[in-house]
Amino acid sequence: MSILINGSTRLLVQGITGQEGLFHTRQMLNCGTNIVAGVTPGRGGEWVLDGKIPVFDSVRTGADVTGANTSVIFVPARFAGDAILEAADAGIKLIVCITEGIPVNDMLTVKQVIRDKDVCLIGPNSPGLITPGSAKVGIIPGSITEKGNVGVVSRSGTLTYEVLYALKQAGIGTSTCVGIGGDPVIGTNFSEILSYFEGDSQTDVVVMIGEIGGREEEKAAAFISEHMTKPVIGFIAGQAAPPNKRMGHAGAIIEGGVGTAKAKIEALQQAGVQVAHYPEEIPGYIK
Amino acid sequence: MRLHEYQSKDIFAQHQIPIPRGRLASTPEEAKLIAEELNGPVVLKAQVLVGGRGKAGGVRLVNTPKEAEEEASKILGSRIKDIPVRRLLVEEGVNIQQEIYLGMTVDRECGETLMIASAEGGVEIEEVARVSPEKIARVGINPLLGLRDFQIRNLATEIEIPRTLWRLFTAVCHNLYESYQELDSTLAEINPLVITTDNRIIALDGKILIDDNALFRHPDLMDKRDISAEVPEEIEARKFGLAYIKLDGNIGCLVNGAGLAMASMDIIKYKGGHPANFLDIGGGASAEKVASALRIILSDPQVKTVLVNIFGGITRCDEVANGIKQTMEELNPEIPFVIRLVGTNDIEGRQILAEANLITAESLQEAAEKAVSLAKEVA
Numbered sequence: 001m002s003i004l005i006n007g008s009t010r011l012l013v014q015g016i017t018g019q020e021g022l023f024h025t026r027q028m029l030n031c032g033t034n035i036v037a038g039v040t041p042g043r044g045g046e047w048v049l050d051g052k053i054p055v056f057d058s059v060r061t062g063a064d065v066t067g068a069n070t071s072v073i074f075v076p077a078r079f080a081g082d083a084i085l086e087a088a089d090a091g092i093k094l095i096v097c098i099t100e101g102i103p104v105n106d107m108l109t110v111k112q113v114i115r116d117k118d119v120c121l122i123g124p125n126s127p128g129l130i131t132p133g134s135a136k137v138g139i140i141p142g143s144i145t146e147k148g149n150v151g152v153v154s155r156s157g158t159l160t161y162e163v164l165y166a167l168k169q170a171g172i173g174t175s176t177c178v179g180i181g182g183d184p185v186i187g188t189n190f191s192e193i194l195s196y197f198e199g200d201s202q203t204d205v206v207v208m209i210g211e212i213g214g215r216e217e218e219k220a221a222a223f224i225s226e227h228m229t230k231p232v233i234g235f236i237a238g239q240a241a242p243p244n245k246r247m248g249h250a251g252a253i254i255e256g257g258v259g260t261a262k263a264k265i266e267a268l269q270q271a272g273v274q275v276a277h278y279p280e281e282i283p284g285y286i287k
Numbered sequence: 288m289r290l291h292e293y294q295s296k297d298i299f300a301q302h303q304i305p306i307p308r309g310r311l312a313s314t315p316e317e318a319k320l321i322a323e324e325l326n327g328p329v330v331l332k333a334q335v336l337v338g339g340r341g342k343a344g345g346v347r348l349v350n351t352p353k354e355a356e357e358e359a360s361k362i363l364g365s366r367i368k369d370i371p372v373r374r375l376l377v378e379e380g381v382n383i384q385q386e387i388y389l390g391m392t393v394d395r396e397c398g399e400t401l402m403i404a405s406a407e408g409g410v411e412i413e414e415v416a417r418v419s420p421e422k423i424a425r426v427g428i429n430p431l432l433g434l435r436d437f438q439i440r441n442l443a444t445e446i447e448i449p450r451t452l453w454r455l456f457t458a459v460c461h462n463l464y465e466s467y468q469e470l471d472s473t474l475a476e477i478n479p480l481v482i483t484t485d486n487r488i489i490a491l492d493g494k495i496l497i498d499d500n501a502l503f504r505h506p507d508l509m510d511k512r513d514i515s516a517e518v519p520e521e522i523e524a525r526k527f528g529l530a531y532i533k534l535d536g537n538i539g540c541l542v543n544g545a546g547l548a549m550a551s552m553d554i555i556k557y558k559g560g561h562p563a564n565f566l567d568i569g570g571g572a573s574a575e576k577v578a579s580a581l582r583i584i585l586s587d588p589q590v591k592t593v594l595v596n597i598f599g600g601i602t603r604c605d606e607v608a609n610g611i612k613q614t615m616e617e618l619n620p621e622i623p624f625v626i627r628l629v630g631t632n633d634i635e636g637r638q639i640l641a642e643a644n645l646i647t648a649e650s651l652q653e654a655a656e657k658a659v660s661l662a663k664e665v666a
Contacts (some may be wrong), residue, residue, distance in 0.1 A: 160546070161547075182545060
């Protein structure tokens with residue numbers, strides 16, 4: 001199997017008629033994803049990509065008509081918080097938010113609302129997920145992945161591609177790759193994804209790519225030492241980053257001495273994780 | 288975006304949080320005039336966006352308007368951590384009975400807003416957290432419920448605020464929460480919040496950080512941004528939608544994506560070199576954007592080598608290569624460039640660069656090693 005997305009994923013694209021939405025919908029189709037619907041308020045009734053995908057005015061109607069169970073969000077930041085809530089309200093179980101730049105207080109409200117619902121939010125500010133050979137939800141290039149037994153979880157985008165590419169070059173394939181997002185407040189954290197990989201029969205090894213800011217890698221280290229039987233290889237970006245500067249990602253900042261790469265690497269090493277010095281070293285740790 | 292103390296206090300005052308009487312002065316004469324109006328001892332506070340202002344001599348207590356003028360002339364025009372002091376906040380002196388800390392911020396781990404209080408005010412809260420964490424009280428705020436009175440009473444009890452002052456303290460907490468929410472802040476700090484000898488509660492200092500991602504909701508705040516404490520290259524980069532941070536090494540870096548940009552700096556360091564900057568050109572950058580990024584990198588005289596690492600997805604390698612070529616023709620830089628392009632249109636990109644006679648690398652590791660050894664040769 002794989003985690004979160006597979007052949008039974010029925011995907012709905014929020015913001016499908018936008019430039020980004022349309023471009024990536026085509027890419028996702030090329031990776032074999034079953035895309036059943038798109039949503040753009042005011043454009044309901046249209047069809048996109050040569051009549052392949054129907055557009056609806058709301059997630060509720062789109063999901064009712066097509067049985068969509070997963071949504072991916074490409075709408076601008078100021079509307080994205082609302083888009084997440086709309087998907088959750090329509091009963092979508094897996095919501096993947098690609099959008100970068102959502103105000104953090106909007107996300108706090110969203111998190112509070114979805115906390116009590118049976119819904120999994122990936123992102124925001126995420127490249128999405130890919131299960132090579134069966135589905136892609138988001139923007140990870142399909143060409144740099146191949147099917148295999150390594151689970152990958154990461155807070156960033158292109159750095160994840162670098163790792164997937166290095167794995168593929170070494171002849172190592174991926175079960176599922178999950179980008180959890182580079183924002184300070186995100187829907188699903190490392191530990192939850194690690195627990196899914198631990199329970200996935202296709203995954204034998206996990207690669208975890210963290211970065212400076214927050215304490216999620218430390219929490220993941222605690223989770224690994226208590227619950228993981230599968231080996232985990234780690235990498236932490238930002239070892240050369242100065243404190244109190246936001247390194248591109250809204251969440252990548254060392255504040256009040258918290259969130260340093262050093263602390264994260266030490267925590268992971270203590271949990272028995274082999275931590276690579278640079279991305280291309282990772283395949284060497286996988287036997 | 289960080290607001291000055293005087294801007295933060297203006298906001299507090301608009302939300303009925305008591306602040307000391309006083310005004311902003313930009314000349315010694317103004318400082319004297321304000322001191323005369325206040326008619327008593329005054330505090331002069333340099334308005335610069337750097338920490339450790341007090342220790343650097345940016346805060347003075349004076350007794351007479353004449354002293355205020357003299358001291359103001361010393362502070363105005365001086366530099367605190369290399370930032371010129373252009374304005375002073377001149378405020379009445381306050382008789383302090385107790386200093387406490389009151390702040391609000393985002394708790395990333397729990398995904399909620401926190402209100403934090405401590406009986407140890409006037410020192411950095413991080414320091415209190417390190418030395419005596421038991422002295423810090425905190426409550427998590429449900430955004431759907433807002434801050435509740437009982438939570439404030441819990442804070443007040445924990446930091447031992449006298450019951451006679453609970454009513455005043457409750458009002459300050461509610462007003463702080465209201466201003467924090469209204470401005471889309473990620474931090475609002477009153478440190479210290481003081482209890483005066485005549486039992487009033489006053490915000491003696493103020494620090495507010497606004498979420499840059501929420502500035503679209505606050506167009507009025509845009510012109511409150513003070514860029515004097517920012518690095519000129521960083522301001523320039525922001526104009527082009529680039530995330531650039533200056534560091535003190537000699538290998539300039541141009542990368543797409545924040546995580547990869549950090550990892551590229553890290554590998555330079557691991558291979559024995561020193562990155563000159565962090566630079567993320569973002570996704571789908573045009574040749575023009577790449578050229579402006581390179582101009583910023585090359586404007587740093589310390590840069591001896593440039594490392595370009597592009598993992599093309601939405602970003603097209605041929606577009607990046609064209610940007611590099613354009614910069615080469617325009618600026619004709621004498622320092623070497625090491626370029627690694629992988630992903631979308633990388634073959635076309637490498638073709639463009641082959642014509643321009645630049646050093647290329649297959650892997651990030653190879654690129655970093657080449658850049659580090661070139662930087663050493665040049666230096």
